[in-house]
Amino acid sequence: MFDKYSRNINYLRISVTDKCNLRCSYCMPVGGVNLIGHKEILSFEEIYNVVSVGTILGIDKVRITGGEPLVSSLFIGQFKADKAEWDS
């Protein structure tokens, strides 16, 4: 996939949450931020579909970001599912 400057785009950066348990001034101003609603955040299945289509278009690297992605219930649920699978 190429952008309008003919640069090859081979990675996706997906922000899965705007929440973070740290307060770096870089992205969390003293006055706070307006958090977006849960319904406006992609589900795990939606992210999976976006990445699947991306791989067809030449994406070979995906960077998961936030906020802090590990505070996302999306990933906590996935880790719990994986742990249950590992324990069986």
Ligand code: SF4
């Ligand atoms: S998302 Fe990163 S930069 Fe922002 S508050 Fe959290 S750790 Fe700091």
